[in-house]
Amino acid sequence: MRYFIFLLMVLLNFTACASDFHTNSTESRAVKVKTNTAQEQRVALVIGNNDYQGVLSKLSNPVNDARAIKDMLEQRGFRVIYNENGTKRGMKKSLDEFYTSISRGGVGMFYFSGHGIEVDGQNYLIPVDAKIDAKSDTEYEAIALNRITKRMQNIGNRLNIVVLDACRNDPFSRSLGKGGLAKVEPIGMFVSYSTGAGSVASDGRAGGHGLFTESLIKYMGQPLDLRDVFQKTRKDVYVQSNQKQFPAIYDQTINGRFYFTPPSGETAQITQSKQEQQVVIRTPQPRQEQPRYQETRRDEPIDISPYPINRIPRKRTFVKEEEPEKYEHPPEDYSSVVGYD
Numbered sequence: 001m002r003y004f005i006f007l008l009m010v011l012l013n014f015t016a017c018a019s020d021f022h023t024n025s026t027e028s029r030a031v032k033v034k035t036n037t038a039q040e041q042r043v044a045l046v047i048g049n050n051d052y053q054g055v056l057s058k059l060s061n062p063v064n065d066a067r068a069i070k071d072m073l074e075q076r077g078f079r080v081i082y083n084e085n086g087t088k089r090g091m092k093k094s095l096d097e098f099y100t101s102i103s104r105g106g107v108g109m110f111y112f113s114g115h116g117i118e119v120d121g122q123n124y125l126i127p128v129d130a131k132i133d134a135k136s137d138t139e140y141e142a143i144a145l146n147r148i149t150k151r152m153q154n155i156g157n158r159l160n161i162v163v164l165d166a167c168r169n170d171p172f173s174r175s176l177g178k179g180g181l182a183k184v185e186p187i188g189m190f191v192s193y194s195t196g197a198g199s200v201a202s203d204g205r206a207g208g209h210g211l212f213t214e215s216l217i218k219y220m221g222q223p224l225d226l227r228d229v230f231q232k233t234r235k236d237v238y239v240q241s242n243q244k245q246f247p248a249i250y251d252q253t254i255n256g257r258f259y260f261t262p263p264s265g266e267t268a269q270i271t272q273s274k275q276e277q278q279v280v281i282r283t284p285q286p287r288q289e290q291p292r293y294q295e296t297r298r299d300e301p302i303d304i305s306p307y308p309i310n311r312i313p314r315k316r317t318f319v320k321e322e323e324p325e326k327y328e329h330p331p332e333d334y335s336s337v338v339g340y341d
Helices: 002-032 062-075 088-102 135-141 145-155 211-220 226-240 266-278
Strands: 042-048 079-084 107-113 116-119 122-125 159-165 189-193 248-251
Touching (some): 062 107, 062 211, 116 135, 145 159, 159 211
Parallel strands (some): 042 107
16 A cells, blocks of 8 residues: 555655746747847948048047947947058058958948048048158058949948048148148948048047047938938038138938938828828829710711711701703894894
8 A cells, every 4th residue: 555655745746847848948949039120230340540640640539430420330230340540451451351341331431530631633542650751652562442342332232332531631731721632432332531622631639539520420310311411510620620621521322311310100190291292102103094975866877987086077958959051042133134124
């Protein structure tokens, strides 16, 4: 009897353990379930160069500007490749990493703050170790902007943004204030300079931010479309510089909108309503085919002629007979006839 009771207790304990094991395994499987939300990739390369050597003057704020842009972009979901006081070799290495990253698709952004020079219509970004004694050395010591934009363009991701706060005074220009970068319009990209083509930009107060980047950061943090961010930035810079600095915008984008700070809630509804008001989609109405022969009553004639039936003259049912013309002969004169009395 004791042996039977012992077996019964063992059997009950085994059943309870099996039940607990089944529950725990189910709960562990439930914990492992993850929800993957598809989000567009965002990659940025940010370079800020202060400590220039040689004939190029050292700058005050590009590194501060680059750090602020880096922090802003990371808060907005960008993976940032950062280079501070980049040498030519270091900048090329960062660019190669950037090209590889944006080849996976999504949005790519290139930001450079430092010295930029235009030579024979080509723009060059200057590394801190560039040995430029004459303007002709720029081609070999600096990095050509058109090579960067062409490489980004050929990768073919959805959107590429290029921002250059690099239009400082050209040390090789004949007079102060001359220089700046040349105009550029690569198809499928959004490009902005801190000032207009052929002009120069202010470096700002030491220890602070440049005028352009300071305004840009302010509007990047607001739920504005890409174009609105740079339009408002341009307006602020133009006003605060007493109309001396006017940022350039070259918008050649073709694939949709972009927000650094996506709109949400009521802002999203307002933005969507504005877009619906601005964009009017006209759908073509289906063409209604006219019947070849119109239905008519049996007592009406069917119009099969190319002319409207109401314009055909009525058929004459009565013709008035013409009266013969009356001919009156002149009186005959027989007095000249012989033998006529």
